[in-house]
Amino acid sequence: MAGTATRYLYLTRHGEASPVEGELTENGRRQAVLLGRRLRGVPISAIHHGPLPRADQTARLVGEQLDEVPLRVSEVAGDYVPYTPEREELPPEAADHFLRFLGLFPAEERERGEALAREALERLTGPVEGDEDRHELVVTHNFLVGWLVRAAQDAPRWRWLGLNHCNAALTVIRYAPGRPSALLFFNDMSHLPAELRWTGFPAEQRA
Template sequence: MDRLLLARHAQADGHDHADPALSAVGEEQAALLAHRLSAEPVVHLLSSPRRRARQTAAAIAQQLGREPEVGPFLDDRTPMPSAGHWDDYPEHRWDWLRETPETEQDEDGAALDAAWQRLTGMLDDAPGTLVVVTHAFVIGSFVASALSAPPSAWMLLPVGNATITELQRRTNGEIALTRFNDDAHL
């Protein structure tokens, strides 16, 4: 696979901590996203285990005629600074970061870095597309990693529901961001 399409799940109905299903708007967004991706040469479809991501991936899978693989490594996570790294983040964000549910805290983004390495390891020179349905902070973290950006860069990358972010492996091995937060299908 030489392309990676990161899709944020469609709009959820309810509070994130309750693992909500898609809202009526979200179901429509997921159908539009699925239609948009139906023309892509998708070789593999991965999804976060959260219900809103699985439902979005199911809509895509139905269009593609393939089953999504649920990957716990794609779960909803928030990169959190460890004790010695709070200065890597803007001070005005510290209180907000401290309110992150413990189950979503990813100290120094270690789990997200491992997930990024796993995804990039799936890319090779063979043609085809890997589609990943996951969450806003996960996508922001992956983009920041691809761009070798500072630890807090993910906070500056607003990712909308049911949008597409595209990364491509270049012939020299570099991964380039070719599209971010694309919502033309909505």
């Protein structure tokens, strides 16, 4: 009977994209290439990515730097609101701000997002069947990175809010059998030169 092995989940937000066309800028393309080069020494078995052009283009550029790693497009890796909290779940001082932000998204879109978020936890997290460790990359968007990081930390479901990720930065979560999930690092930009760091991140939170 097969046992279970460790899953290493590599998460990245797509490269910088044009707010008009939704496709990668020249900086975004450079970010994706540099991320792919950083991952050359990692035995990535698959690249999962969302269907939007900015995620698709990032995944393809990353994949071109690796050795025949399959690309797998998935709605689960897409851009959606993963969870909408009730007011009483939120810190009182932040509730108005967060609820106003979430109100920008139609109710049916938020409901669909919650279903996809549950599926993401089922498909992308936890140890894997078999005897070999698995390394997978997910090229996605800010919301899903926050959702998976807060789950790895056993934080309340609303706590994906306020977690921000830079374009083409790298986060890694380890899911080992019989152990709690471990956030190995978050929002790491060491593969990017200074001029390509912090894009997509709120200016007031930049280091």
